[in-house]
Amino acid sequence: MTPVGRLTVLYDADCPLCVHLRHWLLRQRQLVPLDLVPAGSQRARRLFPDLDHAATLREITVVGDRGQVYRGPAAWIVCLWALAEHRPRAHWLATPAGQPFARATVLAAAKWREALKRPERRDGHPDPSCETGHCEVPGPPG
Numbered sequence: 001m002t003p004v005g006r007l008t009v010l011y012d013a014d015c016p017l018c019v020h021l022r023h024w025l026l027r028q029r030q031l032v033p034l035d036l037v038p039a040g041s042q043r044a045r046r047l048f049p050d051l052d053h054a055a056t057l058r059e060i061t062v063v064g065d066r067g068q069v070y071r072g073p074a075a076w077i078v079c080l081w082a083l084a085e086h087r088p089r090a091h092w093l094a095t096p097a098g099q100p101f102a103r104a105t106v107l108a109a110a111k112w113r114e115a116l117k118r119p120e121r122r123d124g125h126p127d128p129s130c131e132t133g134h135c136e137v138p139g140p141p142g
Contacts, residue, residue: 006033006065007082008047009075010056013038017113018060025079032082060106073102 009025012018022036037044039056048063055061055071062075070078073093081090093102 004032004064004066004068004078004082006035007078008035008037008063008065009079010037010039010044010048010061010063012057012113013041015113017109025083028086029084030082031084031087034079034082059110073099073106076106077102 009022011022025034025036037047039061040053044051044056045053051061051063051069059071060075062070062078064070064078077090077093080086080093083090092098
């Protein structure tokens, strides 16, 4: 019996990395259907009125159809678990041996995401070429 029949992934629609990962998820064969909803949007607030929507903009959040809430590494793992080709890796990432890799991946993604929002020059000062604080992703990740 599948404990989850459907998952809703709340992603930051203003984050180039998050949007890239959204498109990647949609191209994968899904064993569990994924609904991708912009975090903090009216739709997200309507679907999940009790959720901390400010927190969903800081950290990936996935909500199961039975009310389960996954954040951070657990959210990434459950997204992979929903995908046909990545379920075995999700099972491994959920083990004590795999959890450090899941955490490291989420921390690296968060650091890259933050760098995109607050670009700096080599001297550590803000990059004036990104006036809005949001720069384009230089290329697809990994």
